[in-house]
Amino acid sequence: MAVTASPLDDATLRQVFAHAEADVTMPDSTKALRKLRMQRLWQARRGLFLTLIVITAVIALLSAATGYPYVAGVVLFLAVVTWLIIWGVQASRATRDYLTRYATTRGLTYVEDGDVNASVPLYGRGDKREFERRFTGTIAGQPSALSHYTYTEVSTDSEGRRTETDYDYTTLEFPLPPAVAARFAGVYLSPNKWSFGKLQDKLSHDRKVELESADFAKRYTLRVRDDQDDVALYELFSTTFIDRLTRELEIHWEQVGPSLVLYRRKHELDANDLDRFCLEGWHVLQRYLEEHQ
Amino acid sequence: MVWIIVGIVVVIVLWAVVTYNGLVSRRNRVDESWSGIDVQLKRRHDLIPNLIETVKGYAAHERQTLENVINARNSAVAAQDSGDPAAAGQAEGVLSGALRQVFALGEAYPDLKANTNFLDLQAQLADTEDKISAARRIYNANVRDYNTKIQQVPSNIIAGIGKFTARQFFELEDPAAERAVPTVSFS
Known part of the structure; x- marks a missing residue:
């Protein structure tokens, strides 16, 4: 049986969803x-x-x-x-x-499709891309969108047989204020994965950054665009935030200019999991906004 | 047989060139990141005279505290000019301690605390401290990579030939703060 997250307390839930209804109870599943x-x-x-x-x-x-x-x-x-x-x-x-x-x-609007704008690399992957579902409205005090996103890779073998592979994600999008976006050209925090090292840095327009924490490096891979200001990056990833990402949060995101897109690797269908995901996204958004204050 | 030997020599020479260039690149990154710290330290030093003048207007008889800051600033400027990270780190640590005493004056002098210039300088210095902290982490990361590379086998061979020497980390130390015994009051 899949393990779902514990429900948020009422005060925290209303912090994340400012327009939540008085009764927020959900069916079990x-x-x-x-x-x-x-x-x-x-x-x-x-x-x-x-x-x-x-x-x-x-x-x-x-x-x-x-x-x-x-x-x-x-x-x-x-x-x-x-x-x-x-x-x-x-x-x-x-x-x-x-x-x-x-x-x-949660005070959101539910739609069953939407246009995919390749604002971050994740939204440009694959041969086909679609939002299966979108929840739009105010999350963490910002106009945002919570989505079930899928991209499809189409491959054809030597005998002409066509194979389609779907990759499902739950994403949460926030717009960043221009003053904040100006300091962060591109930051990509993904699950730890193997890379080709310097060769990959040379071939792509981004580079890997290793922070001080070995525990952080075991969990995450941090890549930034080549033109990312390092001082701003290290201010964002303060030692406290690194510790938090290592011990409390497990969240991944891609941020390019004013677009911050957090993601998880499957379509979350449980209310508690979606709430927790939005709460974690709120923490990351607050971190970005704090650097501007 | 001759061609095998030539091939081995070519590979060794290529490896030596790539390794040497890599060490040069890492050393330049260390220098570049030190200049990032330099900029922030200079900014911090430049803010202090304005801070002293503002405080004098409200707490002129706090001479000792103000002199401590001025002396610490002068020492920090001299240490920065020397280019020695260890000396600069120690001097900046002492300066940080002296600045904390100045900002503590704001609690004793409400008019000073409410002064907009004082508050603005406090905010600018706090922002500079954050940037120094970030720049320091970048510098120390580059020093770590560089020092590791010149010590690892076999790149240490090229490092020895090319006279690449280890660089010091930049740590902010405040000897007075470290020596002070914290006091706890339950009153």
Whole structure:
């Protein structure tokens, strides 16, 4: 079973979501909503379902008894496919209902698509890019957008077979004030990964920065654009902030000029996980804004 | 056989050139980052005379405190001009201690504390301290990389031939603050 984050206390939640409603309670999960939907559908259409089950069973038995077992197989296969379609539709609607409730209670607007602007490298990756869902509104006191973003890489092998690989992210976007953006050309904090070292620095327009903390280096890879001012960077990554990123937070982001985009590597579908993600984003945003004050 | 030997020699020469250039690049980065500290230290030193004049207007009889700052500033300027990071670090540490005493005067003299010029200078000096701290971390990171490279095998061979010597870190020390025993009062 997936482990979800603990819920935020009410005061903290209202700090993050300034326009949250008085009642911010959420259903347990999308699975609980799906189960509820299936139960309601069964109760509303019980007669029809029972009739279909009986007919399917009779046809299958008669077919098997009269020497046409393949007919029984086809009928059973169609019954399973029908059930899977119903289950899939209910799961999709349950997810939408859950996330709509999430948006409403947090004072956000829920939309099921949006244009992808390549303001940071993450939003320019892949051969296809889309926002599956967007929650727009005021988060951490700023106009921002919480999104389920997916980019797709399309590859073709030597025999012409096409393969598409999706990469799902949950992202949180904040605009930075011009005075803050002017000090930070580009900062990319990602999970620790192997690199080609100086060769990669020479080939790309960014460079790796190693801070003083070995624990930080185990968790994160920090890269900055070549024209990033080092003094501003080290002021942003103060020793206190480094310690916090190592011990308390686990968050990654890409910032280019006025665009700050924080991300996690999957589509978060639990309200507590989304709230925690927004809270961590708030801490990072505050750090950027503090450097301007 | 001859070609093998020639190939080995070529590889060794190429490696030596690349290593030497790498050491030069690291040493230049150290120098560049020291100049970043230099700029901030100069800014800090330039703010202090204005601060002294502002404080004199409200606390002229706090002569000892003001003289301490002036002497510490002069020592810090001399240490900065010497180019010795250790000496500069120690002198800046003493200056930081003296400045703390000046800002503490603001608590004893409410009119001084409310003076906009005093507050502005305090904010500028605090900002400069932050920038010095950041510049110091950058400098020490570059020194660490450079010192590590000249000590590691086999680049230490080229470092010895090219007379690359280790550089000192820049640490801010305040001997008075370190010697002082903290007092705790439960009153």
